[in-house]
Amino acid sequence: MNDHMILRVVGKFLIPYIMLFALYVQFHGDFGPGGGFQAGVIFASAFVIHTLLFGVRATQKIAPEWILRIVASGGVLLYAGVGVASLLLGANYLDYNVLGAYPVAGQHLGIILVEFGVGLTVTAVIMLMFFAFAARGEPEGDAS
């Protein structure tokens, strides 16, 4: 897309705002519509635009596959870990009430952490799937 000046400039300009919007959807998820799943897809779409503009190899330099794998697994562990924390604090699995000083604070903290875990995993998995298809046929594009 080297000759599409307008697309490149507008795309570059949009990427940070898309990411910011993703973070808004992520962390506003416990008050309004949104949450980790939607935010993860939006966040990953910023990288998809980057790939479309600059090619798979350029994007994979920013977000190498091994980091994405760690993020994908880390998100699941964060989600499950919140549940384990409430187990260790003597409540049932994923009972957020015991996580904070009082139940409402605990619910608040619990849902934010869990949604963040979802967001991380969805972002990384969407990107991994996208790369798996986009990197086909690119001789050096494959990170492995």
Add this chain to the structure above:
Amino acid sequence: MLMHLPVLVVLAPLLAAPIVALMRGATWPWLLSTLVSWFALLCAVLLLIQVQAEGVIIYTMGGWEAPWGIEYRIDFANALLLVLITGLASVVMPYARLSVEQEVGAERSPMFYAALLLLSLGLCGMTATGDAFNVFVFLEISSLATYTLIAMGRDRRALTASFSYLVMGTIGGTFYLIGIGLLYVMTGTLNMADLAERLPAISDSSTVRTGFAFIVTGICLKLALFPLHLWLPNAYTYSPSAVTALLGATATKVAVYILIRFVFTIFGPEYSFGAEPLAEVLIPLAVIGLLSASTVSIGQPNIKRMLAYSSVAQIGYIVLGIAMGTAMGLTAALLHVFNHGLMKGALFMTLGAVMYRMGGTNLSDMQGLAKTMPLTFWAFVIGGLSLIGVPLTVGFVSKWHLILAAIELGWWPVVIVILAGSMLAVVYVGRVVEAGFFGEARDPTRREAPASLLIPVWILIFANIYFGIDTRLTVDIAEAAAAQLMAGGVVR
């Protein structure tokens, strides 16, 4: 920690899977997966003991009481299934090391073990949960893991096998989801106990009947009831040996359990067999499936494929037991779920050992096996006898109960069908035994399979004999489970 057992069975593999996926090499992922599956088995056994001592166990997720929250509800039926799943995972995991190293390769091992853990976690979750939608979530987890695992087979045909299972499995899952949606529209609840309470009042409506039809059809696709079994033979034949062992022993059995749960607990036997023609639909399909799949398996040159068709036939026996709609039939079905898991697990693992040494599982690879690999061969013989239903093996116990249940109803033609199915099993197992005994070994220098493959195989073979002689444990639990299920609704 004892009160958290219902969630620990599912949680342990869930925590281990992402860690395993990040590891490198083949040894550490294998070691962690093995330890975790042993821990899950310990939890499942303790759960079964707890259910025997205290009755139904209810665990509310996140402290939200059902029907608002998701609850896990363990009674005899799913405690038995949990022991089967985790038990099979516990013998398949140690067995997997050598066989996976050869068939999948060290590079893909971490992902393989992660998928295997996800498969067992999905199956445990489906079994443990008391929420109908939660079943769908775990069904998808286990199915996605299964598609991946099948595709890792060495043969390139594994890819098409995996894809066709993906299509069929997704249709099954979608049907189930549509059914749940219809029930949710009518009752406003997804909790199984709550559904069971609300459904009788509105069971006349066509929406509920449609929901029933969708759910039963969807699950029958997953449990491979004839004629919805077409995905199964290829999926079992081309997936890696360890995967076939776990899948063949547990995956369809969990689908059977879900069918039992819906037919007996949620809709209740009066509705399923009275208002709906469930028996009239299931019995012919089970009988045709039983006879045709047994007949087809006789002609298979690939023994793995032969056993896959035999699995379709065994599902016929189980569904026959369910379709009787009596406590005895249900006892026989639950017994056969457990016992067939033991025998198919053992037989597929035996074939994995043959695969490891001979590089294939065709009848020609089995020639002269009695001389070159006697321990593997005798394991196959005993497993085969169990499959036929010879006394002193588990196969006899469940077929005996199935025949008793049929006689109780006076269904003599069904008794004849069951016996005919066993005769066909004699023929298809006999072919292999004959080749092993009297065939000329292709390469007499081949040695016995290594101990790390043989020990898990023989543990299962001993389980086949032990539970065939000491039937107190399995029969008592199956009878208690059947009594709970026949009571309809939910035992408080």
